[in-house]
Amino acid sequence: AALWTSAEGAWLYKRWDPPTKSLVTMENPPLTTNALLQILEELLQDVRTTDGLRRFHASRPLTQELANQAMDQEVCFSIQVALRGEAGQRMYQNFNKLCDKMVLKLLKSRLRPERSQRNGLAKMVEELLYG
Numbered sequence: 001a002a003l004w005t006s007a008e009g010a011w012l013y014k015r016w017d018p019p020t021k022s023l024v025t026m027e028n029p030p031l032t033t034n035a036l037l038q039i040l041e042e043l044l045q046d047v048r049t050t051d052g053l054r055r056f057h058a059s060r061p062l063t064q065e066l067a068n069q070a071m072d073q074e075v076c077f078s079i080q081v082a083l084r085g086e087a088g089q090r091m092y093q094n095f096n097k098l099c100d101k102m103v104l105k106l107l108k109s110r111l112r113p114e115r116s117q118r119n120g121l122a123k124m125v126e127e128l129l130y131g
Helices: 033-049 064-069 086-098 102-107 120-130
Strands: 014-017 022-025 053-058 077-081
Touching: 033 086, 077 086
Parallel strands: none
Antiparallel strands: 014 022, 053 077
16 A cells, blocks of 8 residues: 555555556645545535435446456446535535545545547537537
């Protein structure tokens, strides 16, 4: 875990760098364990008490075979939060703070923002509007 934390023990942000084939530390300030616990408490409270969490869905069906392989492979989930209202905005900000955070490696997981790629229909509409 030494490569996951700063010298002070705060959790680093790291991202995969394809050219070097390694995790590189990002410039985002490290997150203290106390700040991390506060984020997790807020997320749990918002999930339980609001409708800020709009969707939590696996990208492919979860099967027993997949569960047996889960120790070696990532399972992708899509998380969508409401962008209206205080709770939805807070959830969005808190999930963003956890993106590329090394503490999630303890759970053999990763959180990253959605890629800004448009689907086929959106691309077609954009092409029709802007040529």
